[in-house]
Amino acid sequence: MTTSANVYVRISQDRAGERAGVIRQREDCMRRAADRGWEVLAVHEDNDQSAKSGRRRPGFEAVLDDVQSGRVGVVIAWALDRLQRNRRDELRLYEACQAAGVTLSLVNGAELDFSTAAGRYVADNLGSIARLEVELKSDRQQSANKQAAHEGRRSGGRRPFGYDQDGMTIREREADAIRTAYRDLLSGVPLAQIAKTWNEVELHSGQARWAEGHKGEPSRWTGQTVRVVLSNPRYAGLRAYKGEIVAEAKWPPVVAQETWRAAVAHLSTRQAVPRKLARRLLSGLALCGVCGAPVWGGGNARQNVPNYRCSAAYGHFARMSEPVDEYVSAVILERLSRPDAAQLLTTTKRPDTAALHDEASTLRNRLESVALEFADGTLTASQIRAITERLRSRLAELEESLADAGRVDVLGPLVRATDVRAVWDGLSLEHRRAIIDTLATVTIHPPGRGVRTFDPATVRVRPKGEK
CATH class of the missing domain: 3.40.50.1390 (Resolvase, N-terminal catalytic domain)
Structure with a gap:
C-alpha cells in the first residue's frame, strides 16, 4: 500500500x-x-x-x-x-x-x-x-540591529515608502507626495483626505501592503497607515531604535527635522484623530444661533439642495448651504484682501534650527556615553539617573523648539497672494475650512418662517476670540 x-x-x-x-x-x-x-x-x-x-x-x-x-x-x-x-x-x-x-x-x-x-x-x-x-x-x-541604529544605518526590511529597496535612494514621486502630505497636514487637512489623494494617484507602499513583489489586489491607504508614515522619523533623516531616536541617519531626509517634529506634535492632538471627511464648508465649524451646538451638513432642505442643520435639535433650522458658504467665503476673502492682512500671520521669531540640531545631536551622543560609563562602573546608578534626567529634559525642550520652527502658517498662501480669490478657489475644501477655523467663529441663525431670500444678518462671522 x-x-x-x-x-x-x-x-x-x-x-x-x-x-x-x-x-x-x-x-x-x-x-x-x-x-x-x-x-x-x-x-x-x-x-x-x-x-x-x-x-x-x-x-x-x-x-x-x-x-x-x-x-x-x-x-x-x-x-x-x-x-x-x-x-x-x-x-x-x-x-x-x-x-x-x-x-x-x-x-x-x-x-x-x-x-x-x-x-x-x-x-x-x-x-x-x-x-x-x-x-x-x-x-x-538584536545586537547587530542596535549597533546599526546607533550608527544611523538601516538594518534591512521592506522597501520604505519614499525610498528604493536600498533604503538610501529617494524615489522622487513618492517623496514629493510625502512632502505635500506634511504641508497639508500642518495646514489642517485630515489624514483621511491625504489617504484618499494617495489612493487616487495609485501610490504604492509597504505600509499599505502594496510592497513590490506581492501578488493580489493592493490594499488602499487609510488615515492610520498615512499616520504611520508621517510619524516615522526616517523621513526627517533620524534613526530610531525601539521607539527612541538615537542618531542622525545615513540616508538623506525627505523633509526638515522641524517639519517632522511639527507634524508629530500635530498628530498628538485631538484634531489629528482620523475622522470622517466633511462634505460642506462649514460642517462642524459653524454653530447654531439658537443653542450653540455645531452645525452639520445634512440631507436636503428641498430635493437635491444641500443644507445645514443644527446637530442638537432638528427643528432649530434647516437652510440651504450654498448662499451661506458664499457669504462666509466673501467675508473671509475681504479680510484677507486688506492691506493689513499680513498682521494676521502668527509669525514668531524663528529659532536657529542649525544650532538646535547640533545641540540635540550632542545630547544624544552624551546619553550614549553615559550608558557606557555606567557599564564600565565609572558612574553609579544614582548619578546616571540624575544625568539622564537632565539630558532628556533639555532634549525635550530642543525638540519642542524644532517643532515650533516647523509649523506652517495656514494663511500664508492667501496673505501673500495678489489675487486672493484665485488662490482661495484653488485650495482644497479642508484647507479652506482650516482658514475659516483660524480666522473666525461662524454662527448660523434661523432665516425666519417663510423667508426664501438670503439675509446676511442671519449669519454672523466674528473674528476668532471676539465675544
Whole structure:
C-alpha cells in the first residue's frame, strides 16, 4: 500500500518576492517522496513567514489538520526548523504526530517515528537544538540591529515608502507626495483626505501592503497607515531604535527635522484623530444661533439642495448651504484682501534650527556615553539617573523648539497672494475650512418662517476670540 505524504516548505524572509527558497525546498522534498515511493497529496507553503514571530501560519495549520484527520502517514520537510521554531508549535506538532502515528521525514535530518520512545527522544533533542540556534541567532541579530541604529544605518526590511529597496535612494514621486502630505497636514487637512489623494494617484507602499513583489489586489491607504508614515522619523533623516531616536541617519531626509517634529506634535492632538471627511464648508465649524451646538451638513432642505442643520435639535433650522458658504467665503476673502492682512500671520521669531540640531545631536551622543560609563562602573546608578534626567529634559525642550520652527502658517498662501480669490478657489475644501477655523467663529441663525431670500444678518462671522 502506498504511503500518503504531505510536503511543508517555509522561509522567514522573501524580500524580493521571488519564492526561490520555497521552490528549492519543494524540489528536494518531492525528490525525497519519489525516492521512498510516497504519494504526495498536498504541498503546504508559508512564504516570508517567520515561525518565531508567533503569527498564524496557514500552511503549518493545514499540515496539522491533515495529520489529525489521518489523511497522511508522513510529513516531509526540508529541515526540522522549517516546521517548528517555538515550543508551542513543537508540542502541537509532536502530539498530533504521536496520536496519529505519523512520521516526520527531514531532507536535512533524521526520520522521526513518533510511534517509538526513541523517535520521540530524538525529536525532543533536535527541537531543543533548533530553538537554541534560533535564540542565539536572535541575540546576534538584536545586537547587530542596535549597533546599526546607533550608527544611523538601516538594518534591512521592506522597501520604505519614499525610498528604493536600498533604503538610501529617494524615489522622487513618492517623496514629493510625502512632502505635500506634511504641508497639508500642518495646514489642517485630515489624514483621511491625504489617504484618499494617495489612493487616487495609485501610490504604492509597504505600509499599505502594496510592497513590490506581492501578488493580489493592493490594499488602499487609510488615515492610520498615512499616520504611520508621517510619524516615522526616517523621513526627517533620524534613526530610531525601539521607539527612541538615537542618531542622525545615513540616508538623506525627505523633509526638515522641524517639519517632522511639527507634524508629530500635530498628530498628538485631538484634531489629528482620523475622522470622517466633511462634505460642506462649514460642517462642524459653524454653530447654531439658537443653542450653540455645531452645525452639520445634512440631507436636503428641498430635493437635491444641500443644507445645514443644527446637530442638537432638528427643528432649530434647516437652510440651504450654498448662499451661506458664499457669504462666509466673501467675508473671509475681504479680510484677507486688506492691506493689513499680513498682521494676521502668527509669525514668531524663528529659532536657529542649525544650532538646535547640533545641540540635540550632542545630547544624544552624551546619553550614549553615559550608558557606557555606567557599564564600565565609572558612574553609579544614582548619578546616571540624575544625568539622564537632565539630558532628556533639555532634549525635550530642543525638540519642542524644532517643532515650533516647523509649523506652517495656514494663511500664508492667501496673505501673500495678489489675487486672493484665485488662490482661495484653488485650495482644497479642508484647507479652506482650516482658514475659516483660524480666522473666525461662524454662527448660523434661523432665516425666519417663510423667508426664501438670503439675509446676511442671519449669519454672523466674528473674528476668532471676539465675544
